[in-house]
Amino acid sequence: KNQVEQSPQSLIILEGKNCTLQCNYTVSPFSNLRWYKQDTGRGPVSLTIMTFSENTKSNGRYTATLDADTKQSSLHITASQLSDSASYICVVSAKTNAGKSTFGDGTTLTVKP
Amino acid sequence: DTEVTQTPKHLVMGMTNKKSLKCEQHMGHRAMYWYKQKAKKPPELMFVYSYEKLSINESVPSRFSPECPNSSLLNLHLHALQPEDSALYLCASSQDGQGDGYTFGSGTRLTVV
Numbered sequence A: 001k002n003q004v005e006q007s008p009q010s011l012i013i014l015e016g017k018n019c020t021l022q023c024n025y026t027v028s029p030f031s032n033l034r035w036y037k038q039d040t041g042r043g044p045v046s047l048t049i050m051t052f053s054e055n056t057k058s059n060g061r062y063t064a065t066l067d068a069d070t071k072q073s074s075l076h077i078t079a080s081q082l083s084d085s086a087s088y089i090c091v092v093s094a095k096t097n098a099g100k101s102t103f104g105d106g107t108t109l110t111v112k113p
Numbered sequence B: 001d002t003e004v005t006q007t008p009k010h011l012v013m014g015m016t017n018k019k020s021l022k023c024e025q026h027m028g029h030r031a032m033y034w035y036k037q038k039a040k041k042p043p044e045l046m047f048v049y050s051y052e053k054l055s056i057n058e059s060v061p062s063r064f065s066p067e068c069p070n071s072s073l074l075n076l077h078l079h080a081l082q083p084e085d086s087a088l089y090l091c092a093s094s095q096d097g098q099g100d101g102y103t104f105g106s107g108t109r110l111t112v113v
Helices: none
Strands: A004-007 A010-014 A019-025 A030-038 A045-051 A056-059 A062-067 A072-077 A086-094 A107-112 B004-007 B010-013 B018-025 B031-037 B044-050 B053-057 B064-070 B073-079 B087-094 B108-112
Touching (some): A004 A086, A019 A030, A019 A086, A019 A107, A030 A062, A030 A072, A045 A056, A045 A062, A045 A072, A072 A086, B004 B087, B010 B018, B031 B064, B031 B073, B044 B064, B044 B073, B053 B064
Parallel strands (some): A010 A107, B010 B108
Antiparallel strands (some): A019 A072, A030 A045, A030 A086, A056 A062, B018 B073, B031 B087, B044 B053, B064 B073, B087 B108
């Protein structure tokens, strides 16, 4: 069964600090992994998308890594800002069963001043 | 700003009402999706349209009826809903529905009274 597990479930950090969110998956055969940021009551916004051959991708202060061998990904946020407070969702797609991506439960990040 | 537009942003309806949610995209994407999201949970897939044909129905109750008039538009017709159907309804689109990255709309917050 395809699964995506994210950790931690929630995280509180001080403004300006860095943090790393984790995503482990068992989706197979792997197609791509995406990280989304979702503000409360809003739709998810794409941060990064990585395929099998990519192991790092950056989007401003967000850097995602992918280890396809261990089936792990991380999202590193540098110099956090209050606006980074949101839910971060890891989504993994398989080459088969197209259209039915597997969502993680998300990590809720709170950045405090 | 998102390139998937959903209307209305908020909707309150009675259990005997009939209403419709609308979604529009002009990115030339050929796959469109409806997701339902409850508070503090990841989005749950409802329907997938690929090249204007319904390709996935995740055993959604018949009180939800999707419609894809053309490749840019996706509707969700609602009738005889229950209070437990209250949720954030998200529309998304992707290039061709083969496990590629989604662009989400901002969602419609639906409350059934």
